[in-house]
Amino acid sequence: MKYAIRPLEEGDINDIVSGETRIFGYSLGYDMIYAELKINPYAHYFVLEIDGGFGGYIGLWIYEESAEIINFFVAEEYQGLGFGKLLMEFVIELCESVNVKTISLEVRKDNQKAINLYYKLGFTYSHERKKYYNDSTDALVLIKHLR
Numbered sequence: 434m435k436y437a438i439r440p441l442e443e444g445d446i447n448d449i450v451s452g453e454t455r456i457f458g459y460s461l462g463y464d465m466i467y468a469e470l471k472i473n474p475y476a477h478y479f480v481l482e483i484d485g486g487f488g489g490y491i492g493l494w495i496y497e498e499s500a501e502i503i504n505f506f507v508a509e510e511y512q513g514l515g516f517g518k519l520l521m522e523f524v525i526e527l528c529e530s531v532n533v534k535t536i537s538l539e540v541r542k543d544n545q546k547a548i549n550l551y552y553k554l555g556f557t558y559s560h561e562r563k564k565y566y567n568d569s570t571d572a573l574v575l576i577k578h579l580r
């Protein structure tokens with residue numbers, strides 16, 4: 434299996450929208466992702482390419498010493514193979530290289546898979562946002578402090 438992590442391109446947006454809709458039941462939407470790519474100077478989006486096809490993506494905002502993960506998924510057929518960890522480690526290294534001090538993210542309280550991954554990578558619990566998602570599920574806010 435050949436894989437690469439590369440910056441998002443306009444041609445990836447449809448894959449992201451359909452992947453998000455399948456996996457989360459909703460998407461950030463074409464226009465928002467397009468704006469992130471073209472006009473948001475703080476946005477950094479990366480695509481995981483596997484065997485020349487779309488395998489997932491991760492998007493974050495970096496503003497001075499803070500970063501926030503905006504969205505992140507691995508396509509269903511490639512989950513559980515280490516790619517989620519790879520994408521997260523990639524953005525953690527990127528943040529370290531530009532002197533980010535804290536990375537934060539929100540995760541559904543019932544998303545044990547993702548929570549396991551984040552804890553494994555050194556994120557810790559910060560606080561909860563009650564009924565944050567459309568279906569009233571709470572969000573956990575997790576933070577990782579970098580050196």
Ligand SMILES: CC(C)(COP(=O)(O)OP(=O)(O)OC[C@H]1O[C@@H](n2cnc3c(N)ncnc32)[C@H](O)[C@@H]1OP(=O)(O)O)[C@@H](O)C(=O)NCCC(=O)NCCS
Binds near residue numbers: 506514553
């Ligand atoms: C969460 C997600 C990104 C993880 O990516 P992945 O490629 O499947 O995960 P990896 O194979 O890299 O596994 C990394 C760690 O995640 C956790 N994990 C992965 N699959 C798991 C499972 N089925 N059950 C419990 N924990 C699991 C484990 O801690 C694992 O480490 P380990 O293999 O050493 O035990 C991916 O499953 C996904 O896209 N899920 C749907 C979208 C989503 O939830 N995105 C995050 C939104 S906050």
